Amino acid sequence: GAVVSQHPSWVICKSGTSVKIECRSLDFQATTMFWYRQFPKQSLMLMATSNEGSKATYEQGVEKDKFLINHASLTLSTLTVTSAHPEDSSFYICSAPDVSLGQETQYFGPGTRLLVL
Amino acid sequence: GENVEQHPSTLSVQEGDSAVIKCTYSDSASNYFPWYKQELGKRPQLIIDIRSNVGEKKDQRIAVTLNKTAKHFSLHITETQPEDSAVYFCAASNSGYSTLTFGKGTMLLVSP
Numbered sequence: 760g761a762v763v764s765q766h767p768s769w770v771i772c773k774s775g776t777s778v779k780i781e782c783r784s785l786d787f788q789a790t791t792m793f794w795y796r797q798f799p800k801q802s803l804m805l806m807a808t809s810n811e812g813s814k815a816t817y818e819q820g821v822e823k824d825k826f827l828i829n830h831a832s833l834t835l836s837t838l839t840v841t842s843a844h845p846e847d848s849s850f851y852i853c854s855a856p857d858v859s860l861g862q863e864t865q866y867f868g869p870g871t872r873l874l875v876l
Numbered sequence: 877g878e879n880v881e882q883h884p885s886t887l888s889v890q891e892g893d894s895a896v897i898k899c900t901y902s903d904s905a906s907n908y909f910p911w912y913k914q915e916l917g918k919r920p921q922l923i924i925d926i927r928s929n930v931g932e933k934k935d936q937r938i939a940v941t942l943n944k945t946a947k948h949f950s951l952h953i954t955e956t957q958p959e960d961s962a963v964y965f966c967a968a969s970n971s972g973y974s975t976l977t978f979g980k981g982t983m984l985l986v987s988p
Contacts, residue, residue, distance in 0.1 A: 761895060802965060803920065840974045852919060865910070865976060867919040
């Protein structure tokens with residue numbers, strides 16, 4: 760199947776700093792990518808839909824000025840958590856559908872574990 | 877928007893038994909229903925999916941059934957093995973390319 764990578768896999772930062780997470784589709788092009796957040800023992804909650812060449816679409820309750828999304832190319836989307844605080848500590852996962860073969864499978868990245876001290 | 881309910885939240889079975897996880901959805905426009913398995917600290921992995929024009933799909937020990945009228949779908953795992961232990965999530969969308977709405981997950985524990 761298609762491969763989606765994320766970097767970094769984990770990050771520890773001080774409160775108030777910004778953290779950038781990259782999501783890459785390695786062997787296919789993705790005009791759309793999705794960003795999720797998962798708290799311990801909870802489900803995946805969609806944060807936003809990243810669209811190549813246009814603005815991201817944010818879910819209700821997600822602050823677009825805090826979670827900046829940039830989809831600069833057909834293989835890269837970035838999520839920047841600005842002025843991170845301890846409550847932003849979570850597991851952030853991206854996904855992307857591979858439409859090249861007409862398949863509907865969404866492939867997930869390995870996730871980024873963020874700990875804000 | 878779509879709302880997906882998943883039951884049970886935890887499920888413990890003995891090795892070799894069958895396990896069934898059930899989900900309901902609210903949006904009649906949804907037509908794509910994937911199931912993901914997530915091991916601790918890892919990414920969700922697709923294990924099986926079904927579209928609304930099919931009532932049942934099977935892949936070795938795993939099967940999914942869909943009742944479009946009642947808006948519910950179920951995951952069936954037969955001859956469970958300890959390595960099946962994980963959290964399973966159902967999801968729904970109106971296309972595989974669209975946003976997925978996930979259920980809250982079921983923690984499956986298979987005891988040897």
